[in-house]
Amino acid sequence: MPDNIYSSERFKPEKTRRDFLGLAAVWSAITAFVVALLGAMRLPMPSVFPESNSQIKLGSPKDFIVGSSTYFPQQRLWVYRTEEGFFALSSVCTHLGCIAERQTDNTFFCPCHGSAFSELGDVVGGPAPKGLTWVALSISPEGQLVADTLKEVDTGAIFKV
DSSP: OOSOGGGSGGGSOOOOHHHHHHHHHHHHHHHHHHHHHHHHHHTTSOSOOOOSOOEEEEEOGGGSOTTOEEEETTTTEEEEEOSSOEEEEEOBOTTTSOBOEEOTTSOEEOTTTOOEEOTTSOEEESSOSSOOOEEEEEEOTTSOEEEEEEEEEOTTOOBOO
């Protein structure tokens, strides 16, 4: 005779609806935790990724008036023309890749997390770890001004034409 009569499958109680609902609750909680964890892991990644072709033709240098600033929304790029030459500033926030908006006083503000930048892209407030990116400029063989969004130049670097 067996040691315990209830060790046999025959004598175990049947699964009830309460058992099923308990398992469903446990698996739902595990699934919610995994989905939340995946979402949290995505946060440090920028929401804006560089395009495959990083060189953008902006037009003839003659089209830019001295003292002007021109925004290229598709490329998220500000191009400035000064007495000394040109410089280009990316409007992609260095915190999490949101688009920093230019204010009426020519400073930049990121609406996502509150980073603030000077008119030259330096960080003046918020969580951004560094200033807005200065983008490399060059002249194409056709004489057009070209910005390379994947090439960063030092802050204050002026491209002379």
